[in-house]
Amino acid sequence: MERRKVDILCVQETRWKGSKARSIGAGFKLFYYGVDSKRNGVGVVLKEEFVRNVLEVKRVSDRVMSLKLEIEGVMLNVVSGYSPQVGCELEEKERFWSELDEVMESIPTGERVVIGADFNGHVGEGNTGDEEVMGKFGVKERNLEGQMVVDFAKRMDMAVVNTYFQKREEHRATYKSGGRRTQVDYILCRRGNL
Numbered sequence: 280m281e282r283r284k285v286d287i288l289c290v291q292e293t294r295w296k297g298s299k300a301r302s303i304g305a306g307f308k309l310f311y312y313g314v315d316s317k318r319n320g321v322g323v324v325l326k327e328e329f330v331r332n333v334l335e336v337k338r339v340s341d342r343v344m345s346l347k348l349e350i351e352g353v354m355l356n357v358v359s360g361y362s363p364q365v366g367c368e369l370e371e372k373e374r375f376w377s378e379l380d381e382v383m384e385s386i387p388t389g390e391r392v393v394i395g396a397d398f399n400g401h402v403g404e405g406n407t408g409d410e411e412v413m414g415k416f417g418v419k420e421r422n423l424e425g426q427m428v429v430d431f432a433k434r435m436d437m438a439v440v441n442t443y444f445q446k447r448e449e450h451r452a453t454y455k456s457g458g459r460r461t462q463v464d465y466i467l468c469r470r471g472n473l
Contacts, residue, residue: 281305286326289359289395293320298338302327310346312338321359337385343378347390356386360396365424376427383435394437394467400424401461402439409433411470414443418451418462428465438473440466 280288293311300310306327313320319341325333325348334354335347345358360379363371379394386392403421406413412432417439421429432439441451441462452460 280307280324280326286329287357287393288324289357290322290324291320291359291361291397292318293322294318295320295322300330300336310336310344312341312344314341319361321361323357323359337382339378339382340374342375343382345382345386354387354390356390356392358382358392358394358396360394360398362396362398362400362424362427364399365422372424372427376431379431380434391472392437392467392469395464396467397464398424398428399463400426400428401463402428402442402465406442412437413439416445416451417442418448418460432467436470437467438470440468440473443473 293313294316295311295313296316298312300308303309303324307324308327308330309322309324311320311322321342321344323344323346329348329350332348332350333346334349337345342361345356348355348357362375401419401422402413402417402425403419404415404417406415409429412429428439449460451462453464454461
């Protein structure tokens with residue numbers, strides 16, 4: 280974060296049990312929530328200078344949490360999410376999307392929102408029919424979980440930010456394993472703030 284000059288970072292799979300905020304060194308503080316040290320867990324890392332700007336922390340579940348900050352008179356809501364993987368029960372996936380919907384519905388429309396999440400889905404390359412919520416620079420084919428991301432973006436009038444930037448595919452990939460590259464981590468914001 281320091282090297283890349285990142286002030287706010289959403290993290291997933293923290294696997295830390297508890298509901299705390301702690302300094303992690305180098306001038307950063309982690310707000311996190313987890314119920315099991317073996318799976319899930321979400322958090323938001325802030326540069327220490329922004330910690331005093333935190334107005335509210337909502338720890339919804341080990342898959343969804345949000346922070347509300349006031350920065351230079353602007354209300355900013357940062358949401359960290361971790362969607363169930365392909366193969367998880369539909370009920371678990373529906374619970375995640377319901378929690379994310381509830382968080383979004385609790386945020387006044389005049390406030391800014393940024394969601395940083397591991398959605399465990401592929402929104403796919405191209406944007407035919409979905410131009411209002413995404414650019415055309417996704418990766419590979421859309422799957423069911425990726426369709427859930429697109430449907431959420433439409434429902435909440437948001438944009439899938441990563442898909443608007445033309446980069447080489449290896450720079451768009453957010454997960455690499457065994458020679459495979461995929462894009463499952465996305466940043467979303469309100470369309471009006473794109």
